Amino acid sequence: MNTTVKFGLVIAVVVGTLGWVAASGVNEDTASYYKTISEIEKMDANAKMKRLRVGGDIEKGSIKRDGKLVSFVLVEESRKMNVRYDGNEPLPDTFRDGAQALVDGRIEPDGTFHAAKISAKCASKYEAKPGGNYKKENSINERAS
Amino acid sequence: MENIGALAILLAFCLTIFSIAASLIGAWKKKPFLIVSAERAVICVWGLVTLASGLLIYALMTGDFRLAYVAAHSNKAMPMIYKFSAWWGGQEGSLLMWNFILATYALVVVLQNRRKHREIMPYVTTTMMVTQAFFLMLIAFLVPPFQVLSTGGKAIVDVGDGQGLNPLLQYWTMVIHPPTLYLGYVGYIVPFAFALGSLITRQPGDSWIFTTRRWAIVTWLFQSTGILLGAGWAYSVLGWGGYWGWDPVENASFLPWLTSTAFLHSVTMQEKKGMMKVWNLVLVAATFFLCIFGTFLTRSGIVSSVHAFAQSPIGPYFVAFLTVTIAITVLLILSRLDYLKSEAPLESVVSRESSFLFNNLILLASCFAILWGTLFPVISEAIAGEKISVDAPWFNRVNVPIGLALLFLTGVGPLLAWRRSTPDNLKRNFMWPALGMVATIAILAGFGISHFYALLSFGLCTFVTWTIVSEFFKGTMAIRQKDGLSFVPAVIELTHRNTRRYGGYIVHMGIVMMFIGFTGAAFNQDTTVEVKVGDKFPLGRYELKVTDIKMGQNENFIWQNAVVEATVDGKPYATLTPERRIYEKSQQPVSMVDIKRRLNEDLYINFAGMGSESQLPTIQAYVFPLVTWIWAGYWVLLFGSLICLVPAKIKMQYARTEVVGVSTKNVPATK
Numbered sequence: 001m002n003t004t005v006k007f008g009l010v011i012a013v014v015v016g017t018l019g020w021v022a023a024s025g026v027n028e029d030t031a032s033y034y035k036t037i038s039e040i041e042k043m044d045a046n047a048k049m050k051r052l053r054v055g056g057d058i059e060k061g062s063i064k065r066d067g068k069l070v071s072f073v074l075v076e077e078s079r080k081m082n083v084r085y086d087g088n089e090p091l092p093d094t095f096r097d098g099a100q101a102l103v104d105g106r107i108e109p110d111g112t113f114h115a116a117k118i119s120a121k122c123a124s125k126y127e128a129k130p131g132g133n134y135k136k137e138n139s140i141n142e143r144a145s
Numbered sequence: 146m147e148n149i150g151a152l153a154i155l156l157a158f159c160l161t162i163f164s165i166a167a168s169l170i171g172a173w174k175k176k177p178f179l180i181v182s183a184e185r186a187v188i189c190v191w192g193l194v195t196l197a198s199g200l201l202i203y204a205l206m207t208g209d210f211r212l213a214y215v216a217a218h219s220n221k222a223m224p225m226i227y228k229f230s231a232w233w234g235g236q237e238g239s240l241l242m243w244n245f246i247l248a249t250y251a252l253v254v255v256l257q258n259r260r261k262h263r264e265i266m267p268y269v270t271t272t273m274m275v276t277q278a279f280f281l282m283l284i285a286f287l288v289p290p291f292q293v294l295s296t297g298g299k300a301i302v303d304v305g306d307g308q309g310l311n312p313l314l315q316y317w318t319m320v321i322h323p324p325t326l327y328l329g330y331v332g333y334i335v336p337f338a339f340a341l342g343s344l345i346t347r348q349p350g351d352s353w354i355f356t357t358r359r360w361a362i363v364t365w366l367f368q369s370t371g372i373l374l375g376a377g378w379a380y381s382v383l384g385w386g387g388y389w390g391w392d393p394v395e396n397a398s399f400l401p402w403l404t405s406t407a408f409l410h411s412v413t414m415q416e417k418k419g420m421m422k423v424w425n426l427v428l429v430a431a432t433f434f435l436c437i438f439g440t441f442l443t444r445s446g447i448v449s450s451v452h453a454f455a456q457s458p459i460g461p462y463f464v465a466f467l468t469v470t471i472a473i474t475v476l477l478i479l480s481r482l483d484y485l486k487s488e489a490p491l492e493s494v495v496s497r498e499s500s501f502l503f504n505n506l507i508l509l510a511s512c513f514a515i516l517w518g519t520l521f522p523v524i525s526e527a528i529a530g531e532k533i534s535v536d537a538p539w540f541n542r543v544n545v546p547i548g549l550a551l552l553f554l555t556g557v558g559p560l561l562a563w564r565r566s567t568p569d570n571l572k573r574n575f576m577w578p579a580l581g582m583v584a585t586i587a588i589l590a591g592f593g594i595s596h597f598y599a600l601l602s603f604g605l606c607t608f609v610t611w612t613i614v615s616e617f618f619k620g621t622m623a624i625r626q627k628d629g630l631s632f633v634p635a636v637i638e639l640t641h642r643n644t645r646r647y648g649g650y651i652v653h654m655g656i657v658m659m660f661i662g663f664t665g666a667a668f669n670q671d672t673t674v675e676v677k678v679g680d681k682f683p684l685g686r687y688e689l690k691v692t693d694i695k696m697g698q699n700e701n702f703i704w705q706n707a708v709v710e711a712t713v714d715g716k717p718y719a720t721l722t723p724e725r726r727i728y729e730k731s732q733q734p735v736s737m738v739d740i741k742r743r744l745n746e747d748l749y750i751n752f753a754g755m756g757s758e759s760q761l762p763t764i765q766a767y768v769f770p771l772v773t774w775i776w777a778g779y780w781v782l783l784f785g786s787l788i789c790l791v792p793a794k795i796k797m798q799y800a801r802t803e804v805v806g807v808s809t810k811n812v813p814a815t816k
Contacts, residue, residue, distance in 0.1 A: 006494045011506060018510050022517070022543050030539035034522065034532035053534060065757045067675035088671050090384045090751050090765050093313060093735045104536070117536070 037079040085115040095120040147291040150200040157193035161278040172267035191252040213292040220309035237290035265342030272338035309730035318378040326371030330436040332364030337433035391540035397439035404432040407508040419488030493565035500558035511547045556609035578611035599667040651785030658778030665771025702726040723752035746770040
């Protein structure tokens with residue numbers, strides 16, 4: 001067997017193994033489907049079993065903390081969805097009223113979304129709005145107590 | 146003032162266009178004055194970009210709140226240092242900084258090579274200025290940093306005070322993380338420009354590699370530093386206790402690091418054996434394009450990420466720029482294939498050459514896998530019509546075996562002989578390290594550790610450490626015998642003789658330490674509790690008690706903290722005070738975790754907030770074993786890289802295709 005063939009074989013084995021690991025890794029535990037709230041409302045029971053990733057805004061005043069459990073309402077174009085979270089990862093600091101959030105998890109039988117992971121981004125809070133309407137917000141944060 | 150800034154950017158843009166045209170025409174018509182003129186234009190571009198940057202920084206520092214950028218990213222109460230760092234706190238400003246760094250690099254290159262490399266310099270200038278023109282175009286026309294706030298497009302408004310820099314960025318590592326990463330990102334344009342230049346002009350030999358070796362190492366060091374600063378920031382600020390989450394933005398910074406690491410290894414092959422010439426060009430080009438791609442990924446919003454910039458119109462321009470430049474590079478390489486012929490064949494699967502090859506293969510496989518995973522939502526939407534994303538467990542599943550394979554090669558590669566290794570050679574070099582590995586695994590398994598990857602990783606860490614130490618030991622002993630030096634001077638002498646080789650070993654040692662730190666993650670412990678003041682709760686070997694909740698206020702933020710006392714076996718261990726802040730201007734809450742760092746494990750406490758109804762504090766406590774090793778490993782890596790930059794005492798003249806690099810191994814190790 002000449003050297004080129006040997007190299008070819010080793011490379012094929014390495015690439016093949018990695019390809020297999022990568023492809024077989026895309027499964028229930030690691031992959032999630034981007035859906036909108038309105039799409040979820042239309043989904044059948046079977047499709048709802050999948051892990052989903054849903055984006056939206058956090059409804060103002062809806063965040064409730066009860067020990068480990070955090071619940072809130074996610075709004076997307078006037079459609080609402082209840083979300084609860086009891087994971088061990090702390091919620092990001094950007095998670096608060098009015099922020100954009102991306103929740104990752106599954107639908108519970110009662111229709112609540114059970115999030116395993118939440119990421120949040122401040123809705124263009126730091127982007128300037130040229131052209132006027134420069135309002136200053138003075139809302140005192142409710143958690144400052 | 147904003148007019149001067151905007152004008153400077155516009156002028157700089159025009160000058161880059163002039164510089165490109167003058168370089169190309171000068172090279173084509175053989176007119177040296179045009180080439181020199183193009184280089185002077187580079188100097189002017191630097192002056193103008195520096196002026197624009199200076200004006201923006203001045204506006205931020207003095208609080209000129211007529212400017213949209215200043216109003217959005219600065220406020221009066223912010224400490225000076227953060228007002229300065231607001232320069233790169235937003236899209237427009239950070240693109241300006243990109244330009245500034247690029248212009249500075251171009252300036253240094255032009256000044257360094259006034260009398261050298263005259264034949265390829267026009268193309269080097271062109272490459273850098275094409276990139277510069279692109280980035281200047283972005284801030285001149287698409288996302289101008291000197292936009293003023295106005296009502297109805299007429300009257301300029303001064304809003305009096307700004308919204309302040311995102312409080313999450315108000316932390317010391319965030320002051321240096323972006324510039325460091327940018328220095329690394331942008332820096333790879335220099336090796337790329339020289340590679341392209343010598344390709345176009347068909348330079349004999351590999352002078353571009355020698356010319357840009359230092360650049361490559363320095364920029365690689367900046368990339369490594371930037372990535373680790375980011376990881377350190379995530380760990381100490383974001384409060385989720387991780388340092389790496391496979392977020393698209395993190396991946397974007399990691400991809401070029403992988404290819405540049407591959408490049409740093411495979412250039413050795415070209416220097417010593419004249420092999421892998423095409424490959425090296427592909428790698429240096431890939432690194433450069435991935436840097437641009439990373440910038441694009443962070444700013445275009447094509448994949449959702451926690452810390453990406455806001456969606457902006459610049460995405461399509463990046464795609465166009467990348468497409469055109471990649472096409473040109475590929476065409477150039479294809480048209481010069483004869484010039485890039487390898488001077489020696491690969492002879493054996495078990496040889497130094499092949500270990501470089503596999504190192505490259507694995508680094509690139511990892512790079513490809515991460516790229517694929519990052520773009521999976523885009524790809525799956527295009528193919529299957531459904532946007533599917535993969536997250537951290539997928540990336541770990543793929544990259545943990547890759548990392549371990551790489552760690553293995555780190556140990557094996559340097560000890561294999563060039564051309565081919567005999568079984569005898571293998572046995573002599575690897576018997577003891579391999580036994581050390583087996584012993585480590587056996588001992589750890591004996592202590593009840595059953596995590597497969599963790600065992601393998603610790604075993605490999607022993608293996609690699611052993612090979613590195615024995616390399617130093619053998620070389621040192623040889624010098625002691627020959628020159629009669631005592632041990633420490635002999636080690637220094639050895640390192641000084643071949644700084645790149647031994648500096649490289651030290652870098653490898655740093656990487657091993659980081660792997661020890663990464664492996665610690667397999668043993669993380671955590672708990673989340675809602676407790677009354679005075680209540681105790683356990684975590685691992687610690688007992689934790691919240692003794693007090695305090696609050697207060699300063700001009701920048703209001704704060705509230707929890708005083709947590711930790712005891713081990715009833716003895717006081719530490720008092721931690723995790724804090725929550727709410728910044729006045731942005732109303733952004735920020736948690737400041739408190740960490741008790743030790744070499745064996747970190748105790749990490751986050752104050753998650755007060756319950757809405759119970760009004761009790763929620764505390765999240767974690768134990769992170771071995772994390773400190775990652776940061777310690779970085780210092781070793783830094784030290785090793787700096788040694789690589791010291792010129793070697795003995796200039797090795799290699800005759801090509803001769804067996805080299807085994808000099809120390811011919812000397813029996815005497816004890």
